[in-house]
Amino acid sequence: MNSPRIIQRPEKVTVPDDIERLATVAVDSAFAVHSELGPGLLESAYEACFAHELELRGIKYQRQLPVPLHYKGKLIEAGFRADVLMEQRLLIELKAVEQVIPVHKAQVITYLKILKFPLGLLINFNEVLIKHGIQRILNIPKQTQPVPFTL
Numbered sequence: 001m002n003s004p005r006i007i008q009r010p011e012k013v014t015v016p017d018d019i020e021r022l023a024t025v026a027v028d029s030a031f032a033v034h035s036e037l038g039p040g041l042l043e044s045a046y047e048a049c050f051a052h053e054l055e056l057r058g059i060k061y062q063r064q065l066p067v068p069l070h071y072k073g074k075l076i077e078a079g080f081r082a083d084v085l086m087e088q089r090l091l092i093e094l095k096a097v098e099q100v101i102p103v104h105k106a107q108v109i110t111y112l113k114i115l116k117f118p119l120g121l122l123i124n125f126n127e128v129l130i131k132h133g134i135q136r137i138l139n140i141p142k143q144t145q146p147v148p149f150t151l
Contacts, residue, residue, distance in 0.1 A: 026054075
C-alpha cells in the first residue's frame with residue numbers, strides 16, 4: 001500500500017487583469033520592435049526602441065530603474081537595475097544574447113521578489129522569431145507548509 005508522500009507544490013499566482021493588459025502591450029511592443037529591426041543589435045538599442053513603442057501606446061514607464069535591496073534593515077547599494085518598469089506594475093528585462101541562460105531567469109525572479117511584483121517578462125531580441133524570445137516569469141511565493149499528496 002502506498003503511503004502519502006509530501007511534496008512541495010507552488011501556490012497558484014493570480015496576476016491582476018491590469019498587469020495582464022500591460023503584459024499584452026509589452027509583447028505587442030516587442031513584436032513591433034523586432035519586426036522593424038530583427039535580431040543582431042545591442043540590448044541598449046532594443047531598449048530605446050521598446051521604450052519608444054511604449055510611448056506611442058501611451059504607457060508610462062521607467063528605464064534603468066535602481067532596484068533597492070534591503071538586507072536585515074540596511075539598504076544595500078548593489079547596483080541592481082531593472083531595464084523597464086511599466087506603470088510601476090510590470091517588470092521587463094531585455095536581452096540581446098545568443099541564448100537565455102538560467103541566471104537571466106534568476107535575475108528576473110530576484111527582481112520580482114524584491115519589487116513584490118507578480119509577473120515579469122524576459123525578452124530576448126536575438127531570436128529569428130521573437131515569440132521564441134519571450135518568457136513570462138511568475139513570482140511564486142515560498143510555501144510555508146508542505147502539501148500532502150498521494151501518488
